[in-house]
Amino acid sequence: MTRPILLLSAALLFSAALQAQQIQRQLGDFDFKLGTTPTRSMAQGLISPSAVGAFHGGLDLSHLNGWYLGQYAPSMGLSPDSTLRLDSYMGYQHHFDSTLGYEVGLIHYSQPNLSGPDSYAVYGGISVYGSRFGGALRDNPDNRTSTLFADLGQLPLLDADFTVKLAHHRLGTPFTIGDGSQVSAFSDWSLELSRPWLGIDLNLIYSNSNLSGSGCDAYAGINAYCESVVTFKAQRSFF
Template identity: 70%
Template sequence: MPRPLWLLSAALLLSPSIQAQQIQRQLGDFDFKLATTPSRTMAEGLISPTAVGSFHGGVDLSHPNGLYFGQYAPSMGLTKASTLKLDNYVGYKQRFTDSLGFEAGMIHYSYPNQTDANSYALYGGLSLLGSRFGGAFNDTPSNRTGTLFANLGRLPLLDVDFSMKVAHHQFGTPFSRVDGNAIDSFNDWSLKLSRPWRGMDLDFTYSNSNLSGSGCDAYAGINSTCDSMVTLRAQRSFF
């Protein structure tokens, strides 16, 4: 999508007259959204664009027949410490019944100010009887990653939502450890329990990988850290 779209997103973010984080309009048969936060979660929860910079935003267009496409900039690259990143995506989403639907598409990750840094991801998801399952393949110049995702919905005994991710990462060039051994690949995973409480969203997440010690120098996976980690988060939306 053209450069003016992400510039328009930046203007939305910086405009003091707009209190909400999303503008929605109807353009012919298309539903148009301009937002400072991701307006879409890919493959029913598998790939979710996240804001990594101080300035971020994007556009999304969807058609009643299930086709959608858009562009999201996790980082506008407007500060010296940030790099411009653009996520362009196209997909198709359809729901056959209230309990059965699917989604498939592709995301192109680009860094206009860098060379040989672009990559892409293919994704697909299935929703069935309140549960969601998905898979993705991400190909970068240095790493190929296959990811599986499952969200089983609300667990009746604990009254919480349960989801998990498992990923396998294959290096293009083996990583050399300080002990002389090489790492060709690694696996990582995360388990998440969520529930609303007094207007807040509470999340409990456990993450880990099969790397340890000096092997963690090679880690660049789906989690924030290589080692075992437990995270508690409380989030409240004001808009």
């Protein structure tokens, strides 16, 4: 049995000289947002990869009728050990009232500085009384991924937001590990508690997969690590 590993990480995000994660402007019937985190609720929770570098951010443009488009860069590729990554998306969201709504969309993943095919995903979900539930299907020649997501909102006793993510991956080509056996599919999941504190975003994350030992050589999933890990993040944005 693998013991959970406790990881401590702190990230400093640099942009303009305002202390916030997002700049928002109203331009006629359009709403423009510029920020260091993805602004789309379903896109962010379901399929947008987490930030992988000290410099990341994106923009979002939406219309009053519910249509929107945008682009988010999990990594700007400014450090020697990183490369530029771009997630471009478009979609539609509609709220029947303050308690019920839905959202659907399409996202395109690309790494312009690397050769190889791009990948696409479709996503959708509903929001009910402040909670969000959704799913996504990402079509990649090397890894076809189905994801389920639930954001239950703020837990009253802990005063923290609680999110759950579960994904199933089917490899395009089975991966042969050291003992000669093959891995053709695997699943992974994560549980996250998050809350702001004195201008700092605190996140406690537990992640795991059904792979272990040499099977982890085949892992390329939604988590940073294959086996059981507990991660604590303290992130302050200077924006």
